[in-house]
Amino acid sequence: VFSWGLSFAVILSQHYLQDDFELWHSFAYYHIIAMLDGFCSLWYINCNAFGTASRGLAMNLHKALEAEHPALKLAQYRHLWVDLSHMMQQLGRAYSNMYGIYCMVIFFTTTISLYGALSEILDSxxxxxEMGLFVIVGYCMTLLYIICNEAYHATRKVGFEFQVRLLNVNLTTIDRSTQREVQMFLVAIAKNPPIMNLDGFTNINRELFAANISFMSTYLIVLMQFKLTLLRQSARKAVKTIVRAVVNATNDAPDDDVDDDDDE
Structure with a gap:
């Protein structure tokens, strides 16, 4: 429901902000925006599920250290954590094609919309x-930020924060076998980092969001250079046309005077 509501809000804003965007044109876009919202919601739910599972596992970990046979319990939780880490890695691989195309669509849509808005500002x-185009830019960047930010938080909760909890365990209060299990747990975290990536092409985190902004800026600079070059060429042609008109008018004036003298 929220996805469809946001879809109607974004598309109808284009109808009211852009004069050439007719209302009947909007029916071709509602389902596309709703689909983009649905993919983003799916990613948000999965990432929060990993964070919730990690939080519950960490809370039970401290209870296990205070129970009988903590080494055995810790070994079981280590296997559970490794499975959780592998699930996070497999999620990115399973959705690599879908979210890879998703990120590319967001990237190109944002770049083209920004270029269109800046070009219109320079022209008219x-x-x-232009406000309608900026709405599209804000919408696309919000989707990309949610995907990158939620993946970052999921990786941090499952990996770094869980590792910090283990490092805060007072090893002097537990037996040697439990100490060994704690060390093995830390080694397992180091060797199986819960990183979400698109089948090895790129890691999904806040760095991906920053990299997209950097690439967008680079492409926009190049495109705006082409635009400014065209504007300069148009200005030169206009100046040349004006100069020619002035020169022609100046040359025609003496000829008219000579014709007047001949008539006299």
């Missing part, structure tokens, strides 16, 4: 049409 100044 700021208007409601």
């Amino acid at each position: 100044g700021l208007s409601y049409k």
Whole structure:
């Protein structure tokens, strides 16, 4: 319901902000925006599920250290944590094609919308049409931020925060076998980092969001250079046209005077 509601809000804003965007055009976009919202919601739910599972596992870990036979319990939790880490890694691989295309769509849509808005501002100044394009940019960047930020928090909760909990265990209060299990647990975390990636192409975290902004800026600079070059060429042609008109008018003036003298 939320996905469809957001879809209607985004598309109808384009209808009211852009004069050439007719209402009947909007029916071709509602399901696309709702689908993008649904994919983002699915990613959000999965990442929060991993964080919740890690939090519950960490809470039970401290209870296990205070129970009888803590070494055995710790070994069982270590196997559970490794399974959780593998699930996070497999999630990125399973959805690699879908979310890879998803991120590419967001990247190109944002870049083209920004270029269109800046070009319109240079050509005709700021208007409601540019505001509509900025709405699209804000919407796409919000989706990308949610995906990158939630993956970052899931990785941090399952990996770093869990590791910190183990490092805070007072080894002097537990027996030698439990100490060995704690060390093995830390080694397992180091060797199986819970990193979500798109089948090895790129890791999904806040660095991906920053990298996208960097690439967008680079492409926009190049595109705006082309735009400014075209504007300079148009300005030169206009100046040349004006100069020619002035020169022609100046040359025609003496000829008219000569014709007047001949008539006299």
